[in-house]
Amino acid sequence: MDLIHHEALVIGGGLAGLRCALALLEAGRDVALLTKVHPLRSHSVAAQGGINAALGNSPDGTDDTPERHAEDTVKGADYLADQDAVMAMCTEAPAAVYELEHRGTVFSRFEDGRIAQRPFGGAGFPRTCYAADRTGHNLLHTLYEWAIARGLRVYEEFFVTALAVADGRVTGCVALDIARDVMGGFAAPAVVLATGGYGRLFTRSTNALINTGDGAALALGAGCPLEDMEFVQFHPTTLAGSNILISEAARGEGGILLNKAGERFMARYAEKAMELAPRDIVARAIQTEVNEGRGFEGGHVHLDLTALGASRINERLPGIRRLALDFAGVDPVAKPLPVQPGQHYSMGGVPTDADGATPVPGLYACGEAACVSVHGANRLGGNSLLDTLVFGRRTGARLGPGLPELPAPDEAAVADLLRRETERITALAVREKGTKVAPLRAELRRLMFDHFGVFRDGAKMAQGLELLAGVEARAGEVAVGTAGGPFNHTLIHALELEFLLAIAPAVARGALAREESRGAHARRDFPKRDDDRFLKHTFAFRRDKVELEYREVNLGRFPVRERSY
Amino acid sequence: MLFKVQRYDPETKTSRLDSFVIGTPEGMTVLDALFRIQEQLDPSLSFRYSCRGAVCGSCAMLINKVPRLACRTQVAALFGTPTASRLKPWRALEARADWRPRTEVLVEPLPNLPVLKDLVVDMTRFFDHWRVVEPALKPAQDPPDKEYPMTPAQVAELELYTNCILCAACFGACPVNDQQADYLGPAALAKLYRFFLDPREGENDPRLLLAHNPEGWWACQFHTNCRQVCPRGVPPNIAIGQARARLRRLGKKPLDSLDHD
Numbered sequence: 001m002d003l004i005h006h007e008a009l010v011i012g013g014g015l016a017g018l019r020c021a022l023a024l025l026e027a028g029r030d031v032a033l034l035t036k037v038h039p040l041r042s043h044s045v046a047a048q049g050g051i052n053a054a055l056g057n058s059p060d061g062t063d064d065t066p067e068r069h070a071e072d073t074v075k076g077a078d079y080l081a082d083q084d085a086v087m088a089m090c091t092e093a094p095a096a097v098y099e100l101e102h103r104g105t106v107f108s109r110f111e112d113g114r115i116a117q118r119p120f121g122g123a124g125f126p127r128t129c130y131a132a133d134r135t136g137h138n139l140l141h142t143l144y145e146w147a148i149a150r151g152l153r154v155y156e157e158f159f160v161t162a163l164a165v166a167d168g169r170v171t172g173c174v175a176l177d178i179a180r181d182v183m184g185g186f187a188a189p190a191v192v193l194a195t196g197g198y199g200r201l202f203t204r205s206t207n208a209l210i211n212t213g214d215g216a217a218l219a220l221g222a223g224c225p226l227e228d229m230e231f232v233q234f235h236p237t238t239l240a241g242s243n244i245l246i247s248e249a250a251r252g253e254g255g256i257l258l259n260k261a262g263e264r265f266m267a268r269y270a271e272k273a274m275e276l277a278p279r280d281i282v283a284r285a286i287q288t289e290v291n292e293g294r295g296f297e298g299g300h301v302h303l304d305l306t307a308l309g310a311s312r313i314n315e316r317l318p319g320i321r322r323l324a325l326d327f328a329g330v331d332p333v334a335k336p337l338p339v340q341p342g343q344h345y346s347m348g349g350v351p352t353d354a355d356g357a358t359p360v361p362g363l364y365a366c367g368e369a370a371c372v373s374v375h376g377a378n379r380l381g382g383n384s385l386l387d388t389l390v391f392g393r394r395t396g397a398r399l400g401p402g403l404p405e406l407p408a409p410d411e412a413a414v415a416d417l418l419r420r421e422t423e424r425i426t427a428l429a430v431r432e433k434g435t436k437v438a439p440l441r442a443e444l445r446r447l448m449f450d451h452f453g454v455f456r457d458g459a460k461m462a463q464g465l466e467l468l469a470g471v472e473a474r475a476g477e478v479a480v481g482t483a484g485g486p487f488n489h490t491l492i493h494a495l496e497l498e499f500l501l502a503i504a505p506a507v508a509r510g511a512l513a514r515e516e517s518r519g520a521h522a523r524r525d526f527p528k529r530d531d532d533r534f535l536k537h538t539f540a541f542r543r544d545k546v547e548l549e550y551r552e553v554n555l556g557r558f559p560v561r562e563r564s565y
Numbered sequence: 566m567l568f569k570v571q572r573y574d575p576e577t578k579t580s581r582l583d584s585f586v587i588g589t590p591e592g593m594t595v596l597d598a599l600f601r602i603q604e605q606l607d608p609s610l611s612f613r614y615s616c617r618g619a620v621c622g623s624c625a626m627l628i629n630k631v632p633r634l635a636c637r638t639q640v641a642a643l644f645g646t647p648t649a650s651r652l653k654p655w656r657a658l659e660a661r662a663d664w665r666p667r668t669e670v671l672v673e674p675l676p677n678l679p680v681l682k683d684l685v686v687d688m689t690r691f692f693d694h695w696r697v698v699e700p701a702l703k704p705a706q707d708p709p710d711k712e713y714p715m716t717p718a719q720v721a722e723l724e725l726y727t728n729c730i731l732c733a734a735c736f737g738a739c740p741v742n743d744q745q746a747d748y749l750g751p752a753a754l755a756k757l758y759r760f761f762l763d764p765r766e767g768e769n770d771p772r773l774l775l776a777h778n779p780e781g782w783w784a785c786q787f788h789t790n791c792r793q794v795c796p797r798g799v800p801p802n803i804a805i806g807q808a809r810a811r812l813r814r815l816g817k818k819p820l821d822s823l824d825h826d
């Protein structure tokens with residue numbers, strides 16, 4: 001089997017992967033992008049609310065600066081973010097937004113013709129630039145248009161199953177060509193993971209169905225640790241049932257939250273910020289209302305937009321109205337929406353510096369797959385689209401010029417991995433006897449949501465770990481049971497389940513070991529933040545089993561304070 | 566509920582209609598139903614999906630003879646409302662199937678594109694046509710330091726077209742695409758028009774000429790199936806009509822097509 005050679009491989013065709021690949025193209029490199037779905041089908045397309053940059057365009061935001069943006073980000077992160085990286089991101093934010101605007105993204109505008117900015121949770125100023133409520137869609141289409149115009153080589157519907165490693169260096173990868181049902185070996189001196197988050201580790205999630213943490217699992221398999229995996233953001237307002245996101249923009253525009261008694265309960269949780277408090281606080285407020293019997297049947301509360309009126313809803317939140325009609329059968333002009341918390345964003349991921357380098361030579365990461373960390377214990381809305389563009393670009397820009405100096409890829413290692421993966425996956429595809437993928441996956445997701453979800457506590461998590469061990473024990477005999485062939489989606493699901501299982505212990509053990517509450521990690525048994533013990537990043541290593549170590553947070557610029565809103 | 570699903574086996578190059586009976590709880594979408602079939606009844610069933618929220622454009626297929634997104638189609642809503650009746654017929658619509666429209670769900674691959682497996686079609690032609698219109702902004706001069714100014718009204722008009730998710734539902738519904746494989750199709754033409762409209766664009770009129778040919782603007786026969794099936798409310802027919810008007814004003818003559826509107 002011949003190997004395919006490129007100077008750099010970018011795995012992932014969302015915003016981070018495309019932006020990184022473009023930076024590599026601009027550096028004159030032979031880069032190829034591999035993605036398990038067509039790039040435009042990446043999860044990035046679903047981002048609604050917007051992207052943060054201190055442009056100062058809003059009449060209420062003329063005093064905004066990157067420094068203030070950084071300060072809000074660090075505070076929102078409950079001080080677990082690395083402040084140098086946050087500063088870099090916020091400083092580059094205006095340029096990142098203008099760049100996409102210059103390339104064709106149609107941002108919403110103020111009357112004066114400048115990019116409109118709306119208020120978003122945890123931000124001191126209206127800082128969130130948006131394209132109606134289809135910001136991710138607009139950005140992704142622009143980047144894809146740009147990438148294709150630049151002649152980017154895309155291996156579409158290639159599912160990467162493993163990274164090739166030789167002498168501790170990543171030297172390529174192996175991928176299943178889904179449409180042709182053949183395995184391919186790719187040799188390259190550098191591999192960038194831009195595979196998005198691990199939201200589908202949880203039952204209730206706003207994420208695309210394909211967000212299964214593949215990058216984190218691939219990195220683990222290549223000997224790379226994972227950082228802060230226990231930090232998982234739960235979005236307060238997802239449509240009850242389908243868990244489709246109802247963006248924070250709905251609250252930014254004036255939507256209010258009501259419990260069964262019609263009470264605007266946020267007054268009891270965040271007196272000043274109310275519905276615009278950071279999302280972890282709102283999510284826990286809703287979950288508390290539900291747990292204490294003040295929610296509606298089925299475990300939800302109401303998000304009431306009716307006071308906005310039809311014309312404002314149609315102008316500012318048309319996508320949300322459509323989603324509500326299509327997926328809940330409710331028109332927000334007339335009736336409140338049933339909402340409940342659901343997993344939304346993966347703060348943890350593959351550890352990188354502010355230029356995308358991981359601890360493993362030859363391996364880089366950016367976007368939601370990475371943990372730089374700019375989001376710390378809790379990401380602010382509008383900061384992750386920014387993260388993808390800024391760190392996507394930085395990763396490519398730093399990697400590009402140095403590529404020719406990197407050691408040539410180890411072809412034997414790639415060829416050997418290709419042979420082993422081909423054998424393994426061929427056998428898996430036709431295995432008839434054993435546990436079915438879907439029920440096992442459902443069990444895993446349910447246990448993760450119930451035991452490592454919005455609220456956590458030691459006893460419950462210990463129990464969760466036992467259940468997890470049970471699922472792991474049965475995962476060895478997963479049966480796909482098809483005859484093989486192209487577009488074998490059940491096989492893909494089995495491979496994704498393996499990835500989910502590889503990272504679940506890092507999430508679970510990290511959460512159990514962190515005996516404090518910080519940002520999205522909320523423990524009933526340790527309700528206070530404990531800076532003495534845990535103002536630290538968790539690093540999960542896969543040795544015989546998952547082992548945890550802790551690393552210092554890069555502080556220095558903004559003093560660590562109590563986080564109150 | 567009885568689901569009849571068109572299957573295609575690329576190895577033997579044969580198609581068949583498979584029947585599956587599954588429960589359809591309230592709120593179930595056709596995509597949910599397909600997953601249920603795949604997970605419980607037939608693991609070899611193939612179909613594309615990603616967002617399950619009608620934004621990624623993966624899951625366009627022919628459901629009860631109407632091209633639509635499986636994830637946005639409530640099973641319950643398929644009954645009681647008259648379907649397909651307003652669409653101008655094309656071959657896929659007329660192809661007979663052993664199916665009872667009042668009680669059964671018929672799921673077929675998106676028409677007008679080659680089938681690769683079951684409900685998965687080859688989108689190559691669709692994206693090739695998209696490339697023909699050179700979809701990337703070509704500004705006249707170097708960009709300003711900040712943003713290009715744009716009025717909310719300009720944004721509103723552009724959004725009509727930037728909302729396209731490239732799902733190809735329109736392509737699959739178009740009687741001209743059915744007859745004329747090289748017709749660029751509604752989505753590509755709407756995309757071209759979107760760049761023509763853009764106040765930042767430097768080659769507005771020259772761009773229109775990219776489709777000033779019998780495969781472009783002039784092939785459309787205004788059946789408006791595209792507009793009717795579009796899950797994002799994009800009106801390719803309006804883009805095409807306005808582009809033709811502009812070309813006429815530029816002194817261009819309609820080029821040979823099946824119909825000179």
Ligand SMILES: Cc1cc2nc3c(=O)[nH]c(=O)nc-3n(C[C@H](O)[C@H](O)[C@H](O)COP(=O)(O)OP(=O)(O)OC[C@H]3O[C@@H](n4cnc5c(N)ncnc54)[C@H](O)[C@@H]3O)c2cc1C
Nearest residue numbers: 012013014015016036044049050160196367368382384385
């Ligand atoms: C509903 C929703 C709304 C959001 N709204 C906002 C918002 O308003 N503002 C904001 O800042 N953020 C928002 N976010 C978060 C933001 O959208 C994501 O963090 C961001 O888009 C992630 O981009 P990415 O490029 O890192 O990954 P993704 O867009 O997830 O792309 C991942 C890519 O990796 C590929 N891939 C994965 N695994 C493999 C594999 N094994 N082999 C090959 N390819 C693989 C996929 O095919 C895909 O192309 C939102 C998130 C959700 C869920």
Ligand code: SF4
Nearest residue numbers: 729730732733735795
């Ligand atoms: S115009 Fe509408 S139907 Fe056609 S590809 Fe775009 S979104 Fe789909």
Ligand code: FES
Nearest residue numbers: 617621622624636
């Ligand atoms: S799955 Fe994304 S549009 Fe249907």
